Amino acid sequence: MAKKTVRDLNVENKTVLVRVDFNVPMDGDKITDDNRIVAALDTIKYLIDHQAKVVLFSHLGKIKSAEDLDKADRNLKPVADRLSELLGQMVIFVEETRGEKLESAVKDLQKGQVLLVQNTRFEDVKGKKESGNDPELGRYWASLGDLFVNDAFGTAHRAHASNVGIASHLESAVGFLMEKEVKFLGEAVDQxxxxxxxxxxxxxxxxxxxxxxxxxxxxxxxxxxxxxxxxxxxxxxxxxxxxxxxxxxxxxxxxxxxxxxxxxxxxxxxxxxxxxxxxxxxxxxxxxxxxxxxxxxxxxxxxxxxxxxxxxxxxxxxxxxxxxxxxxxxxxxxxxxxxxxxxxxxxxxxxxxxxxxxxxxxxxxxxxxxxxxxxxxxxxxxxxxxxxxxxxxxxxxx
CATH class of the missing domain: 3.40.50.1260 (Phosphoglycerate kinase, N-terminal domain)
Structure with missing residues (x-):
């Protein structure tokens, strides 16, 4: 494809920010279908194997008010736990979407480690910061890493701070899932x-x-x-x-x-x-x-x-x-x-x-x-x- 893929990036010892689609169906704090987590594994494992420090971003559901922040089915902690099981290693989970705790956790990452940031749409409670592609938020998240990989086809039709916003500040590429989606749909429709x-x-x-x-x-x-x-x-x-x-x-x-x-x-x-x-x-x-x-x-x-x-x-x-x-x-x-x-x-x-x-x-x-x-x-x-x-x-x- 015409876009860079994760293979085109030199990721060793780099902090790689990855937009994944972990918007999985939930029943309270229980994941009822983990297909979207499984679909992201190839890209995440590739980055681990190539000694990157991996920081994952995803949304989960919609955030319309402050009350939504406390709902179990909006919290990505169960996703971090399930991803840990699938990867066979601990996934560090940060309950925040910005601030000193997140910055410190990212800074302390070692090669091959994986960190998942709390639901990116928690930022929307402050006024569509994420889903409105707030420039300041995109710039802030980009400041946490060296490279960006977008592997979230599920949100590719939206311009959000966690995809377009971050990509506008870092060298960027698509992950394996995104590459596969575009390849099959593109060839089916165009050729x-x-x-x-x-x-x-x-x-x-x-x-x-x-x-x-x-x-x-x-x-x-x-x-x-x-x-x-x-x-x-x-x-x-x-x-x-x-x-x-x-x-x-x-x-x-x-x-x-x-x-x-x-x-x-x-x-x-x-x-x-x-x-x-x-x-x-x-x-x-x-x-x-x-x-x-x-x-x-x-x-x-x-x-x-x-x-x-x-x-x-x-x-x-x-x-x-x-x-x-x-x-x-x-x-x-x-x-x-x-x-x-x-x-x-x-x-x-x-x-x-x-x-x-x-x-x-x-x-x-x-x-x-x-x-x-x-x-x-x-x-x-x-x-x-x-x-x-x-x-x-x-x-x-x-």
């Missing part, structure tokens, strides 16, 4: 092996407009599922009952369909329900025939078969977003069916873009059947839009 099929789900057309518009010029087929399909149905003049819809996007949906020609593939049947609940009364109806008192909750079995047929022979597949209300078991079959169809493709590059679609892959045990599972839902979406990722753009070129 795809064909046929290239994109699958987009989720609730709103407005969330995916730019992605659809960007991919119309690149993909051979775009399969649409999830709640946003009903806005397209409305644009076609179908009855959609109580289904989710964005009335202000109906005209745009018409324009997209006109521009897409035969590239856009919409559901032909749907699982509909009387209410938004797993135990609701349900039935399967065609897309033109949703009863007035029902709402669409998932793609139907005929649509799953249609999508499978469309995917047959694909050489590049990018999937972002569920096909229905995946968190409810009775409306997860569409998402599961699409996941299984992608997993069974042979000789294809298959990429999942975070969120519920990545969760489906994990729950079904298909991780090893996909070429790449992105750690950053929002960042992968921004990349698919063709937009610049500030967290990558701010890194030094080779």
């Amino acid at each position: 795809p092996q064909r046929p290239f099929v994109a699958i987009l789900g989720g609730a709103k057309v407005s969330d995916k407009i730019k992605v659809i518009e960007n991919l119309l010029d690149r993909a051979d087929k775009i399969l649409i599922g999830g709640g946003m399909a009903y806005t397209f149905f409305k644009a076609k003049g179908f009855e959609i009952g109580q289904s989710i819809c964005e009335p202000d996007r109906v005209e745009l949906a018409k324009e997209i369909m006109t521009k897409a020609g035969g590239k856009l593939v919409l559901p032909i049947d749907n699982v509909v329900a009387k209410k938004f609940a797993n135990d609701a009364e349900t039935k399967v109806v065609t897309s033109e025939d949703i009863p007035a008192d029902y709402m669409g909750m998932d793609i139907g079995p005929e649509t799953v078969e249609l999508f499978k047929e469309t995917l047959a022979g694909a050489k590049t597949v990018v999937w972002n977003g569920p096909m229905g209300v995946f968190e409810m078991e009775n409306f997860s079959k569409g998402t599961i069916g699409v996941c299984e169809a992608i997993a069974q493709l042979e000789d294809a590059t298959t990429i999942v873009g975070g969120g519920d679609s990545a969760a489906a892959v994990s729950q079904l045990g298909y991780e090893d059947k996909f070429t790449h599972i992105s750690t950053g839902g929002g960042a992968s979406l921004t990349y698919l839009e063709g937009a610049v990722l500030p967290g990558v753009d701010s890194i030094n070129d080779k």
Whole structure:
């Protein structure tokens, strides 16, 4: 890639600041999924093996008020403990995001040691210092080290003090995870092996407009599922009952369909329900025939078969977003069916873009059947839009 990677840095005996994405799901002070910690290990171990002094920065959740500072699921201490177990060595944890205690701990680091700084968004309680990319905060954090490595793809679509802010003051590079994310997404979108099929789900057309518009010029087929399909149905003049819809996007949906020609593939049947609940009364109806008192909750079995047929022979597949209300078991079959169809493709590059679609892959045990599972839902979406990722753009070129 055009950006420096961690391999391009002379890290021996240097204090290397690393932005990682340890924004893991928590239940109180218990980590419920450590995938994001595991994903950062390659870069951290490389720095340890090359005798760097490693200082890690990450956020965890959002900080909206001072009360959030005391919440167990905002404190990175459990992450430090889990990282210690995974590395097989103690990870020093500093409860502060700035000040003498942090400065002293960083100064005392020895080669091969690792230190984790408290949740960077604790600074936001003082007025969006972190998420607003406060210049003074970025300069301060940069003063703690000699080099900077950004390995947090999950926040690459944001300009924060802990990524763009630090990078503007130090020689910088991307870590192995970031390099992998950009490589797979970049090649899939810009240099795809064909046929290239994109699958987009989720609730709103407005969330995916730019992605659809960007991919119309690149993909051979775009399969649409999830709640946003009903806005397209409305644009076609179908009855959609109580289904989710964005009335202000109906005209745009018409324009997209006109521009897409035969590239856009919409559901032909749907699982509909009387209410938004797993135990609701349900039935399967065609897309033109949703009863007035029902709402669409998932793609139907005929649509799953249609999508499978469309995917047959694909050489590049990018999937972002569920096909229905995946968190409810009775409306997860569409998402599961699409996941299984992608997993069974042979000789294809298959990429999942975070969120519920990545969760489906994990729950079904298909991780090893996909070429790449992105750690950053929002960042992968921004990349698919063709937009610049500030967290990558701010890194030094080779």
